[in-house]
Amino acid sequence: GEDVEQSLFLSVREGDSSVINCTYTDSSSTYLYWYKQEPGAGLQLLTYIFSNMDMKQDQRLTVLLNKKDKHLSLRIADTQTGDSAIYFCAEDAGNNRKLIWGLGTSLAVNP
Amino acid sequence: ETGVTQTPRHLVMGMTNKKSLKCEQHLGHNAMYWYKQSAKKPLELMFVYNFKEQTENNSVPSRFSPECPNSSHLFLHLHTLQPEDSALYLCASSPARGGVSSTDTQYFGPGTRLTVL
Numbered sequence: 001g002e003d004v005e006q007s008l009f010l011s012v013r014e015g016d017s018s019v020i021n022c023t024y025t026d027s028s029s030t031y032l033y034w035y036k037q038e039p040g041a042g043l044q045l046l047t048y049i050f051s052n053m054d055m056k057q058d059q060r061l062t063v064l065l066n067k068k069d070k071h072l073s074l075r076i077a078d079t080q081t082g083d084s085a086i087y088f089c090a091e092d093a094g095n096n097r098k099l100i101w102g103l104g105t106s107l108a109v110n111p
Numbered sequence: 112e113t114g115v116t117q118t119p120r121h122l123v124m125g126m127t128n129k130k131s132l133k134c135e136q137h138l139g140h141n142a143m144y145w146y147k148q149s150a151k152k153p154l155e156l157m158f159v160y161n162f163k164e165q166t167e168n169n170s171v172p173s174r175f176s177p178e179c180p181n182s183s184h185l186f187l188h189l190h191t192l193q194p195e196d197s198a199l200y201l202c203a204s205s206p207a208r209g210g211v212s213s214t215d216t217q218y219f220g221p222g223t224r225l226t227v228l
Contacts, residue, residue, distance in 0.1 A: 004153075033216070042201055042219040043154075044113065088154070092215075098167075099217065101154040 006089050006102035013110050018076040020105045022089030025070060029091040032065065034074045037086045037104070046074070046087075076107075084109045114138040115220035117202050123226045124192065132187040132223045134202030141207045143185040144217065145177060148199040160185060161207065192227045199224050 003025045012018045024032070030051050035043040049056045049063045049072070056063045062075040076083055086104040093100050115136045124130050136143065145157040159167035160179040174196075176188040185202055203217040 031216075035219075040221075040224075042113070042115075042117075042221040043203075045216060045218060048216060098156065099154075103151070103153055 004089055004091055004100050004102040006087075006105045008103065009106050009108070011108045011110060012079050014079060014081060016079055018074075018079045018083065018107055018109075020074045020076075020087050020089075020107065022072040022074075022102055023070055024072065024089070024091045024100070026091055026093040026100065027067075027070065029093055031092050032063075032072050033088075033090045033092075033099070034061075034063065034072075035088040035090065037088065039085075043088060079107075079109050081109045081111065083107060113218045113220065115202060115204055115218055117200075117220035117223050119223060120221065121224045121226075123228065124189070125228050126192060126194070128192075129188070129190040131189065132200055132202075132225075134185040134187075134220055136183055136185075136202075136204040136218075136220075138204055138218060140204035140218075141182050142205045142215070143179060143182070144203040144205070145175075145185065145187050146201040146203065148201055148222070154201070158187075189225075192225075194227050197225055197227045 006022045031048050033048040034046040036046050037043050049065050054065050060077045064073045086106050088104045089102040090099045118133045142161045144159050147155045157171045158177045163179050174191050178186040199222045201222045202220040205215045205217045
């Protein structure tokens with residue numbers, strides 16, 4: 001069935017780059033998304049990538065898509081304490097474009 | 112601010128109570144969603160409304176009853192809930208459901224933290 005997997009935790013030092021990885025199973029996905037959830041808040045759309053692209057850059061964020069391996073990554077350059085949050089990967093799947101979500105990666109940024 | 116608001120932000124209710132969650136979007140979208148977020152589980156899609164019509168109900172128990180009076184407002188009526196229904200309930204909206212050739216990006220509200228005693 002459709003599945004999205006992410007590692008649950010990542011810890012980095014302030015100023016370093018963070019790389020959050022995601023694997024998915026539905027090869028027919030059209031769009032893949034990264035959302036951020038801060039404590040006590042809803043999900044905030046960070047960025048998305050169309051499946052025919054292999055890279056998208058938006059300021060400190062770089063998304064890499066390896067469609068052959070069904071692997072998506074989010075790189076955050078110069079990670080700040082304000083980037084501490086849970087990051088969710090999601091793919092749209094199937095004819096009804098339902099979003100399939102990962103469990104989220106909890107990013108801790110240490111001073 | 113994402114343009115999607117939810118009230119109340121926190122709700123504590125007993126198993127015999129009846130309460131409602133409210134969601135409002137100011138983005139001019141035509142699709143609205145209810146999700147349940149529980150610890151250590153993927154986000155669960157509960158209901159989808161597209162142009163005020165319910166298009167998806169993902170086997171949600173009847174103690175949850177959605178209502179969408181117009182494209183800007185979405186309610187979730189709760190009655191006779193169980194303690195395992197305690198979770199964060201998220202509302203989202205998107206321009207329109209469907210359409211393979213374009214993204215239908217969802218924007219989320221802050222959620223209602225529900226505790227059932």
